Amino acid sequence: MKRIRILLWILLVVPLTAGAQHGDTLRIITYNIWNGFDWGKDTLRASSFQEWMKTMDSDVAALQELCAYNETKLQQEADRWGHSYAVLLKKSGYSVGLTSRYPIELIEKIFEGMHHGALHCRTAGIDFLVVHLHPGSIKKRRKEMQILLKKIAEIRKSGDRFVVLGDFNAHSPFDAHLYDPEGPLLTRMREKGQNKADLTGNLVNNNLDYAVLSGFLSFPLHDVLLPHSTTLWERGSFPGRVLGPLNGESSEQLDARMERIDYILVSESMAPDCVNAKICNGADNWDLSDHYPVIADFSF
Numbered sequence: 001m002k003r004i005r006i007l008l009w010i011l012l013v014v015p016l017t018a019g020a021q022h023g024d025t026l027r028i029i030t031y032n033i034w035n036g037f038d039w040g041k042d043t044l045r046a047s048s049f050q051e052w053m054k055t056m057d058s059d060v061a062a063l064q065e066l067c068a069y070n071e072t073k074l075q076q077e078a079d080r081w082g083h084s085y086a087v088l089l090k091k092s093g094y095s096v097g098l099t100s101r102y103p104i105e106l107i108e109k110i111f112e113g114m115h116h117g118a119l120h121c122r123t124a125g126i127d128f129l130v131v132h133l134h135p136g137s138i139k140k141r142r143k144e145m146q147i148l149l150k151k152i153a154e155i156r157k158s159g160d161r162f163v164v165l166g167d168f169n170a171h172s173p174f175d176a177h178l179y180d181p182e183g184p185l186l187t188r189m190r191e192k193g194q195n196k197a198d199l200t201g202n203l204v205n206n207n208l209d210y211a212v213l214s215g216f217l218s219f220p221l222h223d224v225l226l227p228h229s230t231t232l233w234e235r236g237s238f239p240g241r242v243l244g245p246l247n248g249e250s251s252e253q254l255d256a257r258m259e260r261i262d263y264i265l266v267s268e269s270m271a272p273d274c275v276n277a278k279i280c281n282g283a284d285n286w287d288l289s290d291h292y293p294v295i296a297d298f299s300f
Contacts, residue, residue, distance in 0.1 A: 036067030170212035
């Protein structure tokens with residue numbers, strides 16, 4: 001009789017537990033929140049961001065530039081958008097973090113060879129690697145890419161569901177045809193002296209560098225946004241219009257130099273499960289951050 005009861009418990013409870021872990025759908029967001037809302041001083045933007053996150057009803061969120069955050073602060077904010085679990089990479093500088101509806105297992109905090117660091121966690125049965133690559137050096141980003149590819153290779157040994165997401169500060173070869181060689185973006189970068197022979201700037205041979213994203217894509221990882229977008233506007237994640245007053249630029253000028261540097265990349269087994277993906281660069285997000293968030297929906 002006791003054995004029958006145990007069998008019934010396994011049949012009834014275990015499937016429910018597995019279902020709760022994944023559910024029918026999973027929504028993932030990545031968002032760079034621009035200096036942690038002025039290092040915590042811009043409470044109005046922070047509050048608006050939290051309300052927006054609440055309306056998005058996500059399951060997992062990766063955040064970058066968590067400046068002046070600690071574990072308690074991140075968890076309190078995550079609670080407001082329905083995430084009972086949160087992990088922070090570090091308490092100083094430009095940190096990244098992960099929040100989730102489901103329990104989070106911290107696997108590794110990656111610092112060696114990394115400018116900002118990276119965070120490896122597991123939640124909802126999926127490995128997440130939250131990244132924020134070097135903002136001003138192709139050379140350093142390429143080194144970070146090599147470090148992370150080794151980590152991803154280790155992750156793949158133990159599972160086929162993994163996501164690499166965040167602010168890559170790098171450009172995709174799949175977007176190359178969308179950038180005007182003489183347009184506002186590249187003209188501005190050249191004028192700022194971003195072309196450096198030693199690759200310590202953001203241009204190589206006066207053009208954008210595609211090696212970093214190519215490295216991740218050839219792993220292979222899959223860019224979930226590609227099947228759901230065609231234009232640069234549909235893919236643009238930077239700069240946000242909130243930068244206008246700071247830079248003395250109009251909204252039109254900011255939109256004209258739009259680029260994509262934020263991504264959600266997934267393993268081969270997860271790619272077919274992505275049913276929708278988009279950059280939220282509409283009016284709701286114009287004033288929240290200098291970056292726009294990426295959202296991807298999965299149906300398992």
